[in-house]
Amino acid sequence: MAKNLTSRDTDYSRWYNELVVKADLAQNSGVRGCMVIKPYGYGIWERVQAELDQRFKATGHENAYFPLFIPKSYFSKEASHVEGFAKECAVVTHYRLKNAEDGSGVVVDEDAKLEEELIVRPTSETIIWDTYRDWIQSYRDLPILVNQWANVVRWEMRTRLFLRTAEFLWQEGHTAHATKTEAIAEAEQMLDVYADVVENIMAIPVLKGTKSPNERFAGALETYCIEALMQDGKALQAGTSHFLGQNFAKAFDVKFQTKEGTVEHVWATSWGVSTRLMGALIMTHSDDNGLVIPPKLAPIQVVIVPIYRGEEQLEEISVVARKLKAEMEAKGLRVKFDNRDTHKPGWKFNEYELKGVPVRLAIGPKDLEKGTVEVARRDTLEKEYLQQEGIATKIENLLEQIQLNMFQKAVDFREENSHKADTWDEFKALIKKKGGFVYAHWDGTPETEEKIKELTKATIRCIPLDQKYEDGKCILTGNPSKGRVVFAVAY
């Protein structure tokens, strides 16, 4: 490869790490486990954000902002939550530095020790429910439909850009409802919103399901999830939506007066997706030449590269290029004309392939004669010559085709890598050799799931929402089961 990019077959994990850095998406920082999201990567994330935010608002949600810090004691209030979360986290213990007496720099001022340590939020249920107590007295105050865009910190020991970082960016929705039914409907609605954006904008197909108790969010009664399949056969959890029951309302004493005059605890949901989605995007579509970005997310959808010798030719080509650019921009397309004289066309071709720009137009002297332009699409790497006449409409259609093709390709890949296993040997072989989603019967116990994980590294990714009733026997224990669940080795 011209880009010195390790091929996927050689080492998938290395390919991923190299690609993230070489394509200018993100890099490691001087702070262990914390990444820098570079402008090109952030530009893609901003579009994901905008698509989500628009749908949150369309479903009645408003944004708000809650504190970065959470007093340590808050975590102890919801018993299962503290077990799941409060351990690996950044702890603020002091609020001042001072000059070192030996002049060597600054040191922590021991006189400025906090009475109670503050935790940098790993998630915000506790601080938010502590606030909701003030907001909710009556059924008239419900529902509360709030979302927050924020950074969170979970002290991970092994980190990987986008997939698992100590600090990451996300949104977390936190809603409060008068009834259980309404809260469950909310959790399900937000799962649909996530699936819509991930499938129709990011072109990543997902399975919708619920988590087994083992994989549930700490404090939830039900965790809904969308699960995607990566090119290396591993699963990636792309988003979760939790029905929290009355757990947090009870822990933080949030009650309301009903229409009928009784007093009850409030019902809750929370739901989130993060910059981890960037990892899913890369591992679903990209190839040995670099990124492949779906047109709906691409910061640059079309790049025009002039092929010329000498100033005069460049000038002639530029006239045409600028005209085509203007025509495409009039249709709302994001177009770049790269007329830099510091880099050769071949270098530029490589660069935009690496960056995953969906469509590349090249214009040379012959194109001027013939009124043509060379059109290369990134997803299939196919090229063709098209007449310049009416190019904007043609490219607009092509971008739509690319978007659909990328999604279909990913769906096909997932179908090819989804299998049923009916015996333990079959199961082990599938997980070990092919990876992918394995549909198998499970007896419904945490112990069996735990044992399967121990033996194969595979976990239950979800119990599909569209699970079919089917009598069967657990793949490991042979105990009865009423339907198949989806196993995979996961990121």
Place this chain on the structure above:
Amino acid sequence: MAKNLTSRDTDYSRWYNELVVKADLAQNSGVRGCMVIKPYGYGIWERVQAELDQRFKATGHENAYFPLFIPKSYFSKEASHVEGFAKECAVVTHYRLKNAEDGSGVVVDEDAKLEEELIVRPTSETIIWDTYRDWIQSYRDLPILVNQWANVVRWEMRTRLFLRTAEFLWQEGHTAHATKTEAIAEAEQMLDVYADVVENIMAIPVLKGTKSPNERFAGALETYCIEALMQDGKALQAGTSHFLGQNFAKAFDVKFQTKEGTVEHVWATSWGVSTRLMGALIMTHSDDNGLVIPPKLAPIQVVIVPIYRGEEQLEEISVVARKLKAEMEAKGLRVKFDNRDTHKPGWKFNEYELKGVPVRLAIGPKDLEKGTVEVARRDTLEKEYLQQEGIATKIENLLEQIQLNMFQKAVDFREENSHKADTWDEFKALIKKKGGFVYAHWDGTPETEEKIKELTKATIRCIPLDQKYEDGKCILTGNPSKGRVVFAVAY
């Protein structure tokens, strides 16, 4: 006042605090010094963000994201920066909690002590310039025009909602340039961008100027600022843009090869505005009845309140209200029809006045007969009856008028409260009795500025960019001066 709001004359500071809470903009949280920005307040902030972001992009900037944490040692690298910043800040010393042995909750795990403490960013120059070292080798890599939307923490002892909080939201631009001239032009350009948004969107008039050395940003060679005047005669710094020279490039060893082949340090700027602007917004426009929000920022621009008796009347009025709403929305106006039967019209009038909704329409049975609607504007509290016919255009025009009127009113207030002082007694009297901006001669020394602050609490808010050459004598020392600077007591 119906809203139990302290009047401004009684106690301006209390009026402010009460208003922020009662109008649902923000509230204090369970974490000392950290605020919760409520949906209504965040909705206004989102519009400020969008207006800024759009202009940042139009001037060639891209967004990116850098780590929340900064290793302690980074601060020591730029000598004046550490003096200005690294002291009052949140320090992360541990990365794990554990269950207390006595079962009382969780405690800090002393085995999980960080080798080097991490500081929660008070501003990001150091971590960003540590990153830019990787990004910049040649003049071809310049300029770098990057902005970040982020939360920052400065451990303030006395906090006030929006004006001074331990955690706040802001944007910080950090740019790198090949030449001094270009960096200065960038810093000046961004000051203009800020002034544009603050004046034309927030309707807050500002003075543009530079800071005296005493008030300069820690590490800057020049700090440009915009200064606004609040209703109580105090100044509020609304935004700053810094020319940082080569200070951070030198501290973090960021060099580039010039076109000519020499190697030089990179030139830098940084610039930021924060949620503090929300404080400026409130203290510029609002009154004893509550908030007054400029139409361009108002989450709800027009509210329609039905005046009715009984279901049937409400139904008749609703038909008209929905029609008017649809007409206004077709013009892009943000309209709410409040048909709740849980609250009376009087309560609603009060509520939307408190929330600062620019225009209120009321429709009663008589309006149905006459084809009219009662229109009340929030800024002047004037009411008139208008024909329903063509209401959308009339309201659209009215909102533009309100926007302009609010700005003009604030300009008039500032002019009435701007004075020249030529003697020390005059100066003292003006600062003490009237507050406001006082234009006076200053001998240019930090000692004099310090002394004036000590004696009067007034500081130099800025040296105006449009300062006129004028021979004069320093207000305090009598030493020669070439032009007036602007003094005020500041927030």
